Amino acid sequence: xxxxxxxxxxxxxxxxxxxxxxxxxxxxxxxxxxxxxxxxxxxxxxxxxxxxxxxxxxxxxxxxxxxxxxxxxxxxxxxxxxxxxxxxxxxxxxxxxxxxxxxxxxxxxxxxxxxxxxxxxxxxxxxxxxxxxxxxxxxxxxxxxxxxxxxxxxxxxxxxxxxxxxxxxxxxxxxxxxxxxxxxxxxxxxxxxxxxxxxxxxxxxxxxxxxxxxxxxxxxxxxxxxxxxxxxxxxxxxxxxxxxxxxxxxxxxxxxxxxxxxxxxx
Amino acid sequence: xxxxxxxxxxxxxxxxxxxxxxxxxxxxxxxxxxxxxxxxxxxxxxxxxxxxxxxxxxxxxxxxxxxxxxxxxxxxxxxxxxxxxxxxxxxxxxxxxxxxxxxxxxxxxxxxxxxxxxxxxxxxxxxxxxxxxxxxxxxxxxxxxxxxxxxxxxxxxxxxxxxxxxxxxxxxxxxxxxxxxxxxxxxxxxxxxxxxxxxxxxxxxxxxxxxxxxxxxxxxxxxxxxxxxxxxxxxxxxxxxxxxxxxxxxxxxxxxxxxxxxxxxxxxxxxxxxxxxxxxxxxxxxxxxxxxxxxxxxxxxxxxxxxxxxxxxxxxxxxxxxxxxxxxxxxxxxxxxxxxxxxxxxxxxxxxxxxxxxxxxxxxxxxxxxxxxxxxxxxxxxxxxxxxxxxxxxxxxxxxxxxxxxxxxxxxxxxxxxxxxxxxxxxxxxxxxxxxxxxxxxxxxxxxxxxxxxxxxxxxxxxxxxxxxxxxxxxxxxxxxxxx
Numbered sequence: 001x002x003x004x005x006x007x008x009x010x011x012x013x014x015x016x017x018x019x020x021x022x023x024x025x026x027x028x029x030x031x032x033x034x035x036x037x038x039x040x041x042x043x044x045x046x047x048x049x050x051x052x053x054x055x056x057x058x059x060x061x062x063x064x065x066x067x068x069x070x071x072x073x074x075x076x077x078x079x080x081x082x083x084x085x086x087x088x089x090x091x092x093x094x095x096x097x098x099x100x101x102x103x104x105x106x107x108x109x110x111x112x113x114x115x116x117x118x119x120x121x122x123x124x125x126x127x128x129x130x131x132x133x134x135x136x137x138x139x140x141x142x143x144x145x146x147x148x149x150x151x152x153x154x155x156x157x158x159x160x161x162x163x164x165x166x167x168x169x170x171x172x173x174x175x176x177x178x179x180x181x182x183x184x185x186x187x188x189x190x191x192x193x194x195x196x197x198x199x200x201x202x203x204x205x206x207x208x209x210x211x212x213x214x215x216x217x218x219x220x221x222x223x224x225x226x227x228x229x230x231x232x233x234x235x236x237x238x239x240x241x242x243x244x245x246x247x248x249x250x251x252x253x254x255x256x257x258x259x260x261x262x263x264x265x266x
Numbered sequence: 267x268x269x270x271x272x273x274x275x276x277x278x279x280x281x282x283x284x285x286x287x288x289x290x291x292x293x294x295x296x297x298x299x300x301x302x303x304x305x306x307x308x309x310x311x312x313x314x315x316x317x318x319x320x321x322x323x324x325x326x327x328x329x330x331x332x333x334x335x336x337x338x339x340x341x342x343x344x345x346x347x348x349x350x351x352x353x354x355x356x357x358x359x360x361x362x363x364x365x366x367x368x369x370x371x372x373x374x375x376x377x378x379x380x381x382x383x384x385x386x387x388x389x390x391x392x393x394x395x396x397x398x399x400x401x402x403x404x405x406x407x408x409x410x411x412x413x414x415x416x417x418x419x420x421x422x423x424x425x426x427x428x429x430x431x432x433x434x435x436x437x438x439x440x441x442x443x444x445x446x447x448x449x450x451x452x453x454x455x456x457x458x459x460x461x462x463x464x465x466x467x468x469x470x471x472x473x474x475x476x477x478x479x480x481x482x483x484x485x486x487x488x489x490x491x492x493x494x495x496x497x498x499x500x501x502x503x504x505x506x507x508x509x510x511x512x513x514x515x516x517x518x519x520x521x522x523x524x525x526x527x528x529x530x531x532x533x534x535x536x537x538x539x540x541x542x543x544x545x546x547x548x549x550x551x552x553x554x555x556x557x558x559x560x561x562x563x564x565x566x567x568x569x570x571x572x573x574x575x576x577x578x579x580x581x582x583x584x585x586x587x588x589x590x591x592x593x594x595x596x597x598x599x600x601x602x603x604x605x606x607x608x609x610x611x612x613x614x615x616x617x618x619x620x621x622x623x624x625x626x627x628x629x630x631x632x633x634x635x636x637x638x639x640x641x642x643x644x645x646x647x648x649x650x651x652x653x654x655x656x657x658x659x660x661x662x663x664x665x666x667x668x669x670x671x672x673x674x675x676x677x678x679x680x681x682x683x684x685x686x687x688x689x690x691x692x693x694x695x696x697x698x699x700x701x702x703x704x705x706x707x708x709x710x711x712x713x714x715x716x717x718x719x720x721x722x723x724x725x726x727x728x729x730x731x732x733x734x735x736x737x738x739x740x741x742x743x744x745x746x747x748x749x750x
Contacts, residue, residue: 054583057641070419073481073500074531074550075646078587081529085583196380 322741331355349399498535552589592648631702
């Protein structure tokens with residue numbers, strides 16, 4: 001079932017002022033208001049815009065997860081389902097197709113997001129990459145859902161999706177805040193690791209780039225799994241892949257697993 | 267009696283005229299209300315709730331560790347346990363009823379406090395395991411000691427709470443302070459005797475059930491055989507024996523082979539109160555599955571599926587999120603079960619799968635605010651619900667420290683507030699009302715003035731009496747009905 005009427009079925013608020021006390025803003029809510037004055041109708045953003053902002057908000061939510069504590073799987077699944085629902089509707093509308101034609105091919109494997117991407121400031125991000133917006137993410141989801149992608153397609157998807165997530169994040173109005181959150185979370189991780197009493201486990205992890213795990217939790221936010229590494233993160237946005245980039249990561253991970261296993265048993 | 271009737275009628279009429287109810291329903295309300303007044307059904311409409319006690323810090327600055335995360339009465343109602351985000355369990359005990367103070371029931375005072383869970387660090391995933399107590403469940407009392415199960419995200423512990431009020435005195439070889447006496451100085455022998463001492467309550471962990479859950483545990487439920495219990499996380503449910511900690515049986519597994527296909531998680535699970543082979547689990551898609559453990563070892567195929575078809579007129583992008591069930595509770599009789607989703611409470615008859623028999627709107631005025639509630643994550647709040655001892659009234663929490671009660675017989679509902687403003691004992695709580703739209707009447711609160719940081723997620727009802735425990739963020743309120 002999809003919302004077919006032109007008039008938005010769900011109301012849109014100026015989200016910033018929703019809970020500000022004392023601000024008596026005429027809320028554009030409820031169907032009775034929408035069908036009200038002409039001024040009221042003009043003030044309501046278009047349905048597409050509302051849907052778009054909901055999609056953006058959902059994507060941001062999927063990415064912003066607590067770095068120290070495992071993200072809530074239920075919440076992540078619900079948000080992802082909402083995103084999927086919007087995607088499907090946009091497909092039906094033909095909206096995404098329009099946007100898809102605008103996208104340029106940024107399939108260079110060099111742009112594969114590296115493990116320390118989150119450590120960089122947003123400025124570096126913006127300079128280094130183009131910003132096609134959410135469109136490619138949509139496309140990837142679309143590919144994900146509707147086709148058994150060929151390997152080339154999935155490679156492209158896997159390359160683009162994480163990078164575009166990054167672009168999306170930094171694009172957001174509250175990018176400042178996001179950056180702060182990431183930085184703060186990274187600091188927390190460092191602090192925690194430092195505070196532990198020195199032992200062989202800590203020595204082991206001190207050599208590993210801590211952002212390794214950040215990316216893991218970020219990309220696999222909803223996919224709480226027992227494996228670690230950003231390779232799994234990439235997998236979530238594409239059909240099962242067997243790209244060379246993944247295999248390199250996996251061998252590193254196996255080594256790590258092996259070492260930890262030894263330590264745990266000793 | 268006459269005066270009561272007049273007052274009641276007026277109160278009802280005032281309420282009826284303010285609600286946007288069709289008149290037919292108002293007439294039904296009147297019918298039920300009058301019936302209960304005249305025939306004394308003793309339902310919720312006759313209960314006047316009074317403030318009894320409040321526990322916890324007074325200041326508004328809430329320490330994160332003090333946030334209450336679970337509340338549970340034991341089977342007799344004498345003990346009330348709370349768990350908090352800091353991993354502590356605090357147990358309150360009801361005072362023995364004072365014969366001279368016939369107008370109030372015994373107060374609850376701190377009986378025992380202990381640290382149940384400590385924060386852990388998962389080195390493999392580089393993630394913290396929170397010590398927050400997700401659930402506490404009491405075992406029925408079999409001897410002098412009390413037992414409860416408490417769980418955080420990953421580990422369940424069985425705690426024994428025992429009293430010590432006597433100690434042996436008069437050892438021959440030991441002094442009173444414990445030092446050993448020189449045997450050569452012993453000239454006579456005596457038999458040690460027990461002498462009373464100040465009551466000491468000790469809590470000790472008897473079993474630790476660990477390493478069985480990859481995902482976060484959201485529910486534990488003790489079976490009616492009092493030997494086994496289940497623990498449920500987002501994707502799996504395990505069956506344990508209370509005596510055995512190194513083994514558990516997986517009875518439900520909804521993890522897809524490919525995690526990308528994951529669209530549904532388990533949100534709550536509970537054993538049937540009477541049938542030891544039956545349990546239910548709810549999902550994030552608003553379905554409840556009833557499973558029979560006799561059917562197969564892995565209960566992936568449900569025996570019954572409870573699902574209400576979606577109302578197409580209410581459909582929105584948030585439909586799925588608000589249909590996600592946050593709590594499921596069987597009635598004491600075992601005939602019904604109650605589910606809580608974001609906006610409503612539904613009562614299901616176990617014999618009817620296609621729709622609930624009763625639906626109560628908790629805060630329908632939030633339906634038009636879903637977008638904002640999604641933005642600030644409030645839409646993901648998990649509210650719990652509970653039955654009263656006779657299964658006639660159900661209770662659940664809301665925002666602004668409001669909580670709601672629905673009387674199933676009279677169909678009346680009431681909104682009350684847990685706040686320190688009404689903290690004189692035996693003060694009757696004033697019913698509250700939220701104004702959905704339009705003109706706000708006196709004493710009503712508009713939706714925009716609601717404080718969404720003050721949420722009541724956890725409530726509990728005494729198994730026998732009209733005593734309720736309501737947890738705000740960091741305070742525990744105890745209310746009881748006015749005894750005449």
